[in-house]
Every structure is written in structure tokens, then in C-alpha cells.
Amino acid sequence: MGADGIDFANRAAVESRVSDDGAATLSWGEVTGAGVELQQAADADFTAPVTRYRGTDPGTVLTGLAEGTHYFRLREAGSPEWSPPLAVRVAFVPRRRLFAMLAIGFVVAAATVGAIVAGHLRTRNRTGEEDALA
Numbered sequence: 746m747g748a749d750g751i752d753f754a755n756r757a758a759v760e761s762r763v764s765d766d767g768a769a770t771l772s773w774g775e776v777t778g779a780g781v782e783l784q785q786a787a788d789a790d791f792t793a794p795v796t797r798y799r800g801t802d803p804g805t806v807l808t809g810l811a812e813g814t815h816y817f818r819l820r821e822a823g824s825p826e827w828s829p830p831l832a833v834r835v836a837f838v839p840r841r842r843l844f845a846m847l848a849i850g851f852v853v854a855a856a857t858v859g860a861i862v863a864g865h866l867r868t869r870n871r872t873g874e875e876d877a878l879a
Contacts, residue, residue, distance in 0.1 A: 752773065752819065752828045752829070753771060753772065753773055753817075753819060753828065753831050754772045754773050754774045754803075754804075755770070755771065755772045756831055759771065759831060759833060760831065760832055760833075762834075763834045763835070763836050764810065764833065764834065764835045764836075765835075765836060765837060765838060766837075767808060767809055767810040767811065767812075767835050767837070768806065768807065768808045768809075768810065769806070769807045769810060769815075769833045769835075770804065770805075770806050770807075771783070771804055771805055771806075771807065771817060771831070772803060772804030773803060773804060773819055774803055775803055776800075776801045776802070776803060776821075778821060778822070779821070779822035779823055780799060780800050780801040780821075780822045781798070781799070781800070781801070781819055781820065781821055781822060782796060782798070782799050782819070782820055782821075782822055783796070783797050783798040783799075783805065783817060783818075783819050784796050784797065784817065784818050784819075784827075785797045785807075785815055785816065785817050786815075786816045786817075786818075787813075787815070787816070788816065789816050789830045789832070791816065791818060791827075791830070794818075797817070799822065810833065810835045811835065812835050812836060812837055813834075813835060814832055814833070814834050814835075815832070815833045815834075815835065816830045816831065816832055816833075817830065817831045817833065818830050818831065819831075
């Protein structure tokens, strides 16, 4: 934890999970005073950090994260001490599996449309035969 006791409230849950949609929900609990600052970096040393949030909310949702590992740290506004880095891993569905699922979905959709059209044609033909007999 930083000198002021600021740390991520959901550290274990976030670090044990791999995001498959490029989103991460980070929380740090109730904030007092001037608020908190949240930074993101591509490495655990924070050689090129980017501030992602400043404010008094007890958490934030980050979206649009690219595939890979992202590091976050937190501190009370104005404090020189940062929390230990939090690692968030993002891994999207492999393309091969994605295309396989899309192909299966296409086959199911085509079969459904085919069944509907065939049923409609059979019903229409029966109705036409009944009209001809009458």
C-alpha cells in the first residue's frame, strides 16, 4: 500500500482474471480529501505512465484496453507514494475459434431460414391443393 493506505480493493479478483473484452473494473473504496489519481503503464516500472483517472469516485471502469498486460497504480492526490502495481491481463478470443464460432452460427442461421422457407412453401402448397379440391 502507499503511505496513505490507498490500494485497490479488488486486487486479487482483478489479477486472477483475464479480461476477454478489453475492460477492467477497478475499485479502491471510499475516498476522502482531494481524491485519487490512477495511472496506467505498459510496464511495472511505469516508465511512461498515463493518468487515466483523477477524482473522488470509489472506482472506475476502463474499456478499450488492447491485448496484453496493463499496469495500474493508485495514490491519494498530492501524495508522493503510489500503491503497488496492479496487473490487468487482456486476451481476446483466438481468431481461429472466433471464425469457427461465426461459421457455426452461419450454418445454424441458414438452416433456420431454410426450415422456415420450406415450411412456408409446404403450407402454401397444401392450401393451394385444398382450394383446387373445393
